[in-house]
Amino acid sequence: xxxxxxxxxxxxxxxxxxxxxxxxxxxxxxxxxxxxxxxxxxxxxxxxxxxxxxxxxxxxxxxxxxxxxxxxxxxxxxxxxxxxxxxxxxxxxxxxxxxxxxxxxxxxxxxxxxxxxxxxxxxxxxxxxxxxxxxxxxxxxxxxxxxxxxxxxxxxxxxxxxxxxxxxxxxxxxxxxxxxxxxxxxxxxxxxxxxxxxxxxxxxxxxxxxxxxxxxxxxxxxxxxxxxxxxxxxxxxxxxxxxxxxxxxxxxxxxxxxxxxxxxxxxxxxxxxxxxxxxxxxxxxxxxxxxxxxxxxxxxxxxxxxxxxxxxxxxxxxxxxxxxxxxxxxxxxxxxxxxxxxxxxxxxxxxxxxxxx
Ligand code: KIV
Numbered sequence: 001x002x003x004x005x006x007x008x009x010x011x012x013x014x015x016x017x018x019x020x021x022x023x024x025x026x027x028x029x030x031x032x033x034x035x036x037x038x039x040x041x042x043x044x045x046x047x048x049x050x051x052x053x054x055x056x057x058x059x060x061x062x063x064x065x066x067x068x069x070x071x072x073x074x075x076x077x078x079x080x081x082x083x084x085x086x087x088x089x090x091x092x093x094x095x096x097x098x099x100x101x102x103x104x105x106x107x108x109x110x111x112x113x114x115x116x117x118x119x120x121x122x123x124x125x126x127x128x129x130x131x132x133x134x135x136x137x138x139x140x141x142x143x144x145x146x147x148x149x150x151x152x153x154x155x156x157x158x159x160x161x162x163x164x165x166x167x168x169x170x171x172x173x174x175x176x177x178x179x180x181x182x183x184x185x186x187x188x189x190x191x192x193x194x195x196x197x198x199x200x201x202x203x204x205x206x207x208x209x210x211x212x213x214x215x216x217x218x219x220x221x222x223x224x225x226x227x228x229x230x231x232x233x234x235x236x237x238x239x240x241x242x243x244x245x246x247x248x249x250x251x252x253x254x255x256x257x258x259x260x261x262x263x264x265x266x267x268x269x270x271x272x273x274x275x276x277x278x279x280x281x282x283x284x285x286x287x288x289x290x291x292x293x294x295x296x297x298x299x300x301x302x303x304x305x306x307x308x309x310x311x312x313x314x315x316x317x318x319x320x321x322x323x324x325x326x327x328x329x330x331x332x333x334x335x336x337x338x339x340x341x342x343x344x345x346x347x348x349x350x351x352x353x354x355x356x357x
Protein backbone atom coordinates (compact mmCIF):
# COMPACT_ATOMS: atom_id res chain seq x y z
CA UNK A 1 0.00 0.00 0.00
CA UNK A 2 2.80 2.44 0.93
CA UNK A 3 4.63 1.61 -2.27
CA UNK A 4 1.49 2.22 -4.27
CA UNK A 5 0.84 5.60 -2.62
CA UNK A 6 4.42 6.54 -3.32
CA UNK A 7 4.02 5.71 -7.01
CA UNK A 8 0.70 7.53 -7.19
CA UNK A 9 2.10 10.71 -5.67
CA UNK A 10 5.14 10.58 -7.97
CA UNK A 11 2.78 10.25 -10.91
CA UNK A 12 0.86 13.31 -9.80
CA UNK A 13 4.03 15.38 -9.45
CA UNK A 14 5.42 14.56 -12.90
CA UNK A 15 3.50 14.54 -16.14
CA UNK A 16 3.09 10.91 -17.08
CA UNK A 17 2.11 11.78 -20.63
CA UNK A 18 5.64 12.86 -21.57
CA UNK A 19 7.95 10.50 -19.71
CA UNK A 20 7.23 7.37 -21.66
CA UNK A 21 10.09 4.89 -22.12
CA UNK A 22 9.63 3.59 -25.63
CA UNK A 23 12.10 0.74 -25.16
CA UNK A 24 10.03 -0.76 -22.36
CA UNK A 25 6.74 -0.94 -24.20
CA UNK A 26 7.75 -0.83 -27.85
CA UNK A 27 6.31 -3.53 -30.05
CA UNK A 28 5.39 -3.24 -33.69
CA UNK A 29 3.00 -5.74 -35.12
CA UNK A 30 0.77 -5.70 -38.11
CA UNK A 31 -0.34 -9.03 -39.42
CA UNK A 32 -1.64 -8.52 -42.91
CA UNK A 33 -4.56 -10.87 -43.62
CA UNK A 34 -4.11 -12.92 -46.76
CA UNK A 35 -5.13 -11.41 -50.09
CA UNK A 36 -7.81 -13.23 -51.99
CA UNK A 37 -8.51 -13.41 -55.69
CA UNK A 38 -11.48 -11.17 -55.04
CA UNK A 39 -9.45 -8.63 -53.09
CA UNK A 40 -11.01 -7.14 -50.02
CA UNK A 41 -11.95 -3.76 -48.71
CA UNK A 42 -8.94 -1.51 -48.83
CA UNK A 43 -7.94 0.20 -45.61
CA UNK A 44 -9.24 3.74 -45.41
CA UNK A 45 -5.70 4.99 -44.73
CA UNK A 46 -3.40 2.29 -46.09
CA UNK A 47 -0.28 4.09 -44.88
CA UNK A 48 -1.59 4.57 -41.40
CA UNK A 49 -2.01 1.13 -39.97
CA UNK A 50 -2.42 1.36 -36.22
CA UNK A 51 0.48 -0.09 -34.27
CA UNK A 52 1.61 0.23 -30.70
CA UNK A 53 3.68 3.21 -31.86
CA UNK A 54 0.52 4.92 -33.12
CA UNK A 55 -1.18 4.31 -29.79
CA UNK A 56 1.79 5.58 -27.83
CA UNK A 57 1.81 8.76 -29.91
CA UNK A 58 -1.90 9.32 -29.29
CA UNK A 59 -1.43 8.68 -25.60
CA UNK A 60 1.52 11.07 -25.42
CA UNK A 61 -0.55 13.80 -27.08
CA UNK A 62 -3.47 13.14 -24.75
CA UNK A 63 -5.72 12.08 -27.65
CA UNK A 64 -8.49 9.63 -26.79
CA UNK A 65 -7.86 6.07 -27.99
CA UNK A 66 -10.89 4.36 -29.51
CA UNK A 67 -11.56 0.65 -29.19
CA UNK A 68 -14.68 -1.25 -30.20
CA UNK A 69 -15.33 -4.97 -30.26
CA UNK A 70 -15.79 -6.77 -33.57
CA UNK A 71 -16.64 -10.39 -34.17
CA UNK A 72 -17.08 -10.84 -37.89
CA UNK A 73 -16.23 -9.43 -41.31
CA UNK A 74 -18.97 -6.77 -41.54
CA UNK A 75 -18.41 -5.38 -38.05
CA UNK A 76 -14.67 -5.26 -38.78
CA UNK A 77 -15.22 -3.36 -42.04
CA UNK A 78 -17.44 -0.88 -40.19
CA UNK A 79 -14.76 -0.26 -37.53
CA UNK A 80 -12.11 0.19 -40.18
CA UNK A 81 -14.29 2.60 -42.18
CA UNK A 82 -15.03 4.64 -39.06
CA UNK A 83 -11.30 4.92 -38.26
CA UNK A 84 -11.49 3.12 -34.91
CA UNK A 85 -7.98 2.57 -33.49
CA UNK A 86 -8.36 -0.92 -31.99
CA UNK A 87 -10.66 -3.78 -32.99
CA UNK A 88 -11.07 -6.08 -30.00
CA UNK A 89 -12.25 -9.57 -30.79
CA UNK A 90 -13.75 -9.85 -27.34
CA UNK A 91 -14.98 -12.99 -25.64
CA UNK A 92 -18.18 -10.95 -25.23
CA UNK A 93 -18.89 -12.75 -28.53
CA UNK A 94 -20.04 -15.53 -26.24
CA UNK A 95 -22.96 -13.33 -25.12
CA UNK A 96 -23.77 -10.95 -27.97
CA UNK A 97 -23.10 -13.33 -30.87
CA UNK A 98 -23.62 -16.83 -29.44
CA UNK A 99 -26.39 -15.91 -27.00
CA UNK A 100 -24.87 -17.34 -23.83
CA UNK A 101 -25.46 -15.59 -20.49
CA UNK A 102 -21.74 -15.28 -19.71
CA UNK A 103 -18.38 -15.17 -21.48
CA UNK A 104 -17.34 -18.55 -20.06
CA UNK A 105 -18.60 -21.02 -22.68
CA UNK A 106 -16.86 -19.68 -25.79
CA UNK A 107 -13.97 -21.85 -26.96
CA UNK A 108 -10.61 -20.98 -28.44
CA UNK A 109 -11.65 -22.55 -31.74
CA UNK A 110 -14.75 -20.35 -31.86
CA UNK A 111 -12.69 -17.28 -30.96
CA UNK A 112 -10.25 -18.09 -33.77
CA UNK A 113 -13.07 -18.12 -36.31
CA UNK A 114 -14.13 -14.66 -35.08
CA UNK A 115 -10.51 -13.46 -35.14
CA UNK A 116 -9.93 -14.57 -38.73
CA UNK A 117 -13.16 -12.97 -39.93
CA UNK A 118 -12.22 -9.68 -38.26
CA UNK A 119 -8.67 -9.83 -39.64
CA UNK A 120 -10.13 -10.11 -43.16
CA UNK A 121 -12.33 -7.06 -42.64
CA UNK A 122 -10.26 -4.66 -40.55
CA UNK A 123 -7.03 -3.79 -42.32
CA UNK A 124 -6.17 -0.61 -40.45
CA UNK A 125 -7.03 -0.99 -36.74
CA UNK A 126 -4.75 -2.77 -34.30
CA UNK A 127 -6.28 -6.22 -33.85
CA UNK A 128 -6.51 -7.55 -30.30
CA UNK A 129 -7.89 -11.02 -29.56
CA UNK A 130 -9.21 -12.07 -26.14
CA UNK A 131 -7.87 -15.27 -24.60
CA UNK A 132 -10.94 -17.40 -23.94
CA UNK A 133 -11.73 -18.65 -20.43
CA UNK A 134 -10.07 -21.98 -19.79
CA UNK A 135 -7.31 -21.52 -22.35
CA UNK A 136 -4.60 -19.74 -20.34
CA UNK A 137 -5.07 -20.15 -16.59
CA UNK A 138 -3.29 -23.49 -16.03
CA UNK A 139 0.26 -22.30 -16.64
CA UNK A 140 2.31 -19.62 -18.35
CA UNK A 141 3.19 -22.23 -20.95
CA UNK A 142 -0.49 -22.79 -21.73
CA UNK A 143 -0.99 -19.02 -21.91
CA UNK A 144 1.91 -18.58 -24.36
CA UNK A 145 0.69 -21.48 -26.51
CA UNK A 146 -2.80 -20.00 -26.70
CA UNK A 147 -1.52 -16.50 -27.41
CA UNK A 148 0.66 -17.84 -30.23
CA UNK A 149 -2.40 -19.51 -31.80
CA UNK A 150 -4.38 -16.27 -31.57
CA UNK A 151 -1.68 -14.55 -33.62
CA UNK A 152 -0.74 -17.37 -36.01
CA UNK A 153 -4.21 -18.80 -36.65
CA UNK A 154 -6.35 -15.80 -35.79
CA UNK A 155 -4.33 -13.11 -37.55
CA UNK A 156 -4.37 -10.84 -34.49
CA UNK A 157 -1.67 -8.31 -33.62
CA UNK A 158 -1.97 -8.68 -29.84
CA UNK A 159 -3.90 -10.52 -27.15
CA UNK A 160 -5.88 -9.47 -24.10
CA UNK A 161 -6.13 -11.42 -20.87
CA UNK A 162 -8.18 -10.80 -17.76
CA UNK A 163 -7.18 -10.48 -14.12
CA UNK A 164 -4.17 -9.76 -12.02
CA UNK A 165 -3.48 -12.77 -9.82
CA UNK A 166 0.26 -13.54 -9.62
CA UNK A 167 -0.16 -16.41 -12.08
CA UNK A 168 -1.89 -14.05 -14.53
CA UNK A 169 0.87 -11.46 -14.21
CA UNK A 170 3.41 -14.18 -14.84
CA UNK A 171 1.45 -15.35 -17.89
CA UNK A 172 1.38 -11.78 -19.25
CA UNK A 173 5.14 -11.51 -18.75
CA UNK A 174 5.83 -14.79 -20.52
CA UNK A 175 3.58 -13.87 -23.44
CA UNK A 176 5.34 -10.52 -23.87
CA UNK A 177 8.69 -12.35 -23.70
CA UNK A 178 7.42 -14.62 -26.46
CA UNK A 179 7.08 -11.49 -28.62
CA UNK A 180 3.36 -10.95 -28.31
CA UNK A 181 1.86 -7.64 -27.22
CA UNK A 182 -0.50 -7.99 -24.26
CA UNK A 183 -3.41 -5.85 -23.12
CA UNK A 184 -4.43 -6.35 -19.49
CA UNK A 185 -7.96 -6.14 -18.11
CA UNK A 186 -8.82 -5.27 -14.49
CA UNK A 187 -11.83 -4.19 -12.44
CA UNK A 188 -14.82 -6.27 -13.43
CA UNK A 189 -13.32 -9.25 -15.20
CA UNK A 190 -16.32 -11.16 -16.56
CA UNK A 191 -14.44 -14.46 -16.77
CA UNK A 192 -14.18 -14.35 -12.94
CA UNK A 193 -17.89 -13.88 -12.15
CA UNK A 194 -17.76 -17.13 -10.24
CA UNK A 195 -15.50 -15.56 -7.60
CA UNK A 196 -16.77 -11.99 -8.01
CA UNK A 197 -20.31 -13.16 -7.35
CA UNK A 198 -21.71 -11.90 -10.64
CA UNK A 199 -21.27 -8.94 -12.97
CA UNK A 200 -20.41 -6.49 -10.18
CA UNK A 201 -18.53 -3.19 -10.33
CA UNK A 202 -15.15 -3.26 -8.58
CA UNK A 203 -13.13 -0.65 -6.69
CA UNK A 204 -16.04 0.58 -4.60
CA UNK A 205 -14.16 0.47 -1.28
CA UNK A 206 -10.61 1.38 -0.29
CA UNK A 207 -9.27 -2.17 -0.46
CA UNK A 208 -10.85 -2.94 -3.79
CA UNK A 209 -9.90 0.45 -5.30
CA UNK A 210 -6.27 0.01 -4.28
CA UNK A 211 -6.33 -3.50 -5.72
CA UNK A 212 -7.48 -2.15 -9.09
CA UNK A 213 -4.56 0.31 -9.22
CA UNK A 214 -2.01 -2.20 -7.92
CA UNK A 215 -3.11 -4.82 -10.43
CA UNK A 216 -2.91 -2.35 -13.29
CA UNK A 217 0.62 -1.41 -12.20
CA UNK A 218 1.64 -5.05 -11.98
CA UNK A 219 0.35 -5.64 -15.51
CA UNK A 220 2.33 -2.63 -16.72
CA UNK A 221 5.42 -3.99 -15.02
CA UNK A 222 4.80 -7.34 -16.73
CA UNK A 223 5.09 -5.51 -20.08
CA UNK A 224 1.46 -4.92 -21.04
CA UNK A 225 1.04 -2.11 -23.58
CA UNK A 226 -2.36 -1.06 -22.23
CA UNK A 227 -4.93 -1.99 -19.60
CA UNK A 228 -8.71 -2.15 -19.80
CA UNK A 229 -10.48 -0.81 -16.70
CA UNK A 230 -13.98 -2.25 -16.56
CA UNK A 231 -16.79 -1.07 -14.26
CA UNK A 232 -14.87 0.90 -11.66
CA UNK A 233 -15.74 4.32 -10.20
CA UNK A 234 -14.33 7.25 -12.20
CA UNK A 235 -11.92 8.39 -9.42
CA UNK A 236 -10.38 4.92 -9.30
CA UNK A 237 -9.90 4.93 -13.07
CA UNK A 238 -8.43 8.44 -12.80
CA UNK A 239 -5.91 7.22 -10.22
CA UNK A 240 -4.86 4.28 -12.38
CA UNK A 241 -4.61 6.48 -15.47
CA UNK A 242 -2.48 9.02 -13.62
CA UNK A 243 -0.04 6.50 -12.23
CA UNK A 244 0.34 4.29 -15.31
CA UNK A 245 2.68 5.11 -18.17
CA UNK A 246 0.69 2.90 -20.53
CA UNK A 247 -2.80 3.92 -21.73
CA UNK A 248 -5.89 2.84 -19.85
CA UNK A 249 -8.97 1.92 -21.87
CA UNK A 250 -12.18 2.38 -19.90
CA UNK A 251 -15.54 0.68 -20.10
CA UNK A 252 -17.98 1.78 -17.44
CA UNK A 253 -15.02 3.53 -15.79
CA UNK A 254 -15.83 7.19 -16.42
CA UNK A 255 -14.17 9.81 -18.59
CA UNK A 256 -10.65 9.95 -17.11
CA UNK A 257 -9.15 7.01 -19.01
CA UNK A 258 -6.75 7.33 -21.94
CA UNK A 259 -9.32 5.73 -24.22
CA UNK A 260 -12.70 4.02 -24.24
CA UNK A 261 -14.08 0.70 -25.41
CA UNK A 262 -17.65 -0.43 -25.95
CA UNK A 263 -19.19 -3.64 -27.20
CA UNK A 264 -20.29 -3.23 -30.83
CA UNK A 265 -23.83 -4.51 -30.32
CA UNK A 266 -24.32 -2.35 -27.23
CA UNK A 267 -23.14 0.91 -28.73
CA UNK A 268 -25.17 0.39 -31.88
CA UNK A 269 -28.32 -0.45 -29.94
CA UNK A 270 -28.46 -3.74 -31.80
CA UNK A 271 -30.21 -5.72 -29.11
CA UNK A 272 -33.72 -4.37 -29.01
CA UNK A 273 -35.15 -7.78 -28.24
CA UNK A 274 -36.27 -7.70 -24.57
CA UNK A 275 -33.87 -10.49 -23.60
CA UNK A 276 -30.91 -8.53 -24.91
CA UNK A 277 -32.14 -5.09 -23.84
CA UNK A 278 -31.93 -6.52 -20.33
CA UNK A 279 -28.20 -7.23 -20.67
CA UNK A 280 -27.19 -3.95 -22.32
CA UNK A 281 -25.11 -2.42 -19.52
CA UNK A 282 -26.30 0.86 -18.01
CA UNK A 283 -22.97 2.62 -18.64
CA UNK A 284 -23.40 2.07 -22.37
CA UNK A 285 -24.59 4.95 -24.50
CA UNK A 286 -26.52 3.67 -27.49
CA UNK A 287 -25.19 5.75 -30.37
CA UNK A 288 -27.86 4.31 -32.67
CA UNK A 289 -30.91 2.09 -32.50
CA UNK A 290 -29.80 -0.33 -35.17
CA UNK A 291 -31.92 -3.11 -33.66
CA UNK A 292 -35.07 -1.12 -34.39
CA UNK A 293 -33.93 -0.53 -37.97
CA UNK A 294 -33.24 -4.26 -38.42
CA UNK A 295 -36.59 -5.34 -36.97
CA UNK A 296 -38.44 -2.80 -39.14
CA UNK A 297 -36.61 -3.94 -42.28
CA UNK A 298 -37.30 -7.63 -41.56
CA UNK A 299 -40.99 -6.93 -40.93
CA UNK A 300 -41.27 -4.99 -44.19
CA UNK A 301 -39.50 -7.78 -46.07
CA UNK A 302 -41.87 -10.36 -44.60
CA UNK A 303 -44.86 -8.22 -45.53
CA UNK A 304 -43.67 -7.61 -49.11
CA UNK A 305 -42.90 -11.29 -49.73
CA UNK A 306 -46.28 -12.27 -48.32
CA UNK A 307 -48.19 -9.67 -50.36
CA UNK A 308 -45.93 -10.39 -53.39
CA UNK A 309 -44.75 -6.83 -53.89
CA UNK A 310 -41.11 -8.03 -53.56
CA UNK A 311 -39.31 -8.72 -55.82
CA UNK A 312 -40.83 -6.47 -58.50
CA UNK A 313 -39.40 -5.61 -61.90
CA UNK A 314 -36.77 -3.41 -60.28
CA UNK A 315 -35.24 -6.34 -58.40
CA UNK A 316 -35.52 -8.90 -61.21
CA UNK A 317 -32.53 -7.74 -63.22
CA UNK A 318 -31.68 -10.73 -65.45
CA UNK A 319 -32.94 -10.15 -68.98
CA UNK A 320 -34.07 -12.50 -71.70
CA UNK A 321 -35.00 -11.00 -75.06
CA UNK A 322 -38.26 -11.53 -76.94
CA UNK A 323 -36.85 -14.00 -79.50
CA UNK A 324 -35.40 -16.21 -76.78
CA UNK A 325 -38.68 -16.13 -74.88
CA UNK A 326 -40.59 -17.21 -78.02
CA UNK A 327 -38.10 -20.06 -78.58
CA UNK A 328 -38.30 -21.08 -74.95
CA UNK A 329 -42.13 -21.24 -75.05
CA UNK A 330 -42.02 -23.37 -78.21
CA UNK A 331 -39.58 -25.79 -76.58
CA UNK A 332 -41.80 -26.03 -73.50
CA UNK A 333 -44.82 -26.78 -75.73
CA UNK A 334 -42.85 -29.42 -77.64
CA UNK A 335 -42.01 -31.01 -74.28
CA UNK A 336 -45.71 -31.09 -73.46
CA UNK A 337 -45.27 -28.48 -70.73
CA UNK A 338 -48.11 -26.22 -71.85
CA UNK A 339 -48.70 -24.98 -68.33
CA UNK A 340 -45.11 -23.76 -68.10
CA UNK A 341 -45.34 -22.10 -71.53
CA UNK A 342 -48.56 -20.35 -70.46
CA UNK A 343 -46.80 -19.09 -67.32
CA UNK A 344 -44.05 -17.60 -69.49
CA UNK A 345 -46.60 -15.96 -71.79
CA UNK A 346 -48.40 -14.46 -68.84
CA UNK A 347 -45.38 -12.65 -67.42
CA UNK A 348 -43.44 -12.01 -70.62
CA UNK A 349 -45.11 -8.70 -71.25
CA UNK A 350 -43.52 -7.17 -68.14
CA UNK A 351 -40.33 -9.15 -67.80
CA UNK A 352 -38.79 -9.27 -71.28
CA UNK A 353 -35.85 -7.35 -72.72
CA UNK A 354 -35.67 -3.62 -72.29
CA UNK A 355 -38.73 -3.45 -70.11
CA UNK A 356 -36.64 -4.68 -67.23
CA UNK A 357 -34.67 -1.81 -65.76
O1 KIV B 1 -14.91 -9.13 -24.38
C1 KIV B 1 -15.08 -7.91 -24.37
O2 KIV B 1 -15.92 -7.36 -25.07
C2 KIV B 1 -14.25 -7.12 -23.47
C3 KIV B 1 -14.55 -5.67 -23.37
C4 KIV B 1 -15.74 -5.48 -22.51
C5 KIV B 1 -13.39 -4.89 -22.91
O3 KIV B 1 -13.41 -7.63 -22.84
